[in-house]
Amino acid sequence: MSAADCEQQGTGWGILEDLPGDPMIWVLIFSELVAFGLFLGTFVVARAIHPAMFAAGQATLNSTLAGLNTLVLVTSGWAAARATKAARAREPRTTRRWLLIAMALGGFFIAIKLAEYAEEIGRGVGLETSPFFTLYFLLTGFHLLHVGLGIVILAVVCRRAEVSGVETGAAFWHMVDLVWIAMFPILYLVR
């Protein structure tokens, strides 16, 4: 097949080309969804095996701060979606403004989560307190790392504010949002 044939048939990503942004980010997104799904599934099974221990651990969590973080993250997702819309309209200044709002709210999410950790660690709770807290810290910590990585990606695409880059960064950011939407009730609310 010649280079011209390849060009005619797209970039070689097949059906992944139908998705917004760089197809490679979707390979990462689907891998991350599988990883978080298995991790959360493990938590669910462990709770079914040790319901009393998990209920006792959950009762000490601050679900108000976690709920506040849900409001912060969905608002940040909205700002990222508005940035994508502005990038498609070729409005780089508006795009950057929305991306900065999304990143600032992401930073606020991290600050709230760290305050929550500080409160828990101050009470003497740690990774080895119980299997509940081991899974709780690993799951939320893994997610928090993705929030930090998402902010870095948004900062990188903010510089040029062109369509493909912004779509790529926003897609990753929405995945981080989606995972939190599932994680919040499973860890903090389901009894």
Added chain:
Amino acid sequence: MTMPDRLDVTWIALIGLALATILLPPLMPRPLLGNAVLLALAVIKGRRIALDFMDLRAVPALWRGLVSAWIVILLLFAWLASAVAALI
């Protein structure tokens, strides 16, 4: 003043659903029903994020289906596991 578009409507809906998720638990003393309501709210939120923020509304059904299946299967599994633990 511009009219709210689909993104704004989705954001307002997500804020409303998130507030309901925060405020409802004390009002639902029965865990099985309470868990079902909380997890159903999470499925609705996840679908809105996938369709409107991730922009999967206009892409082939395969991609919408995969992301929707992830959230539905995970949260249904969470409800079933809590139901089994409550009934044993």
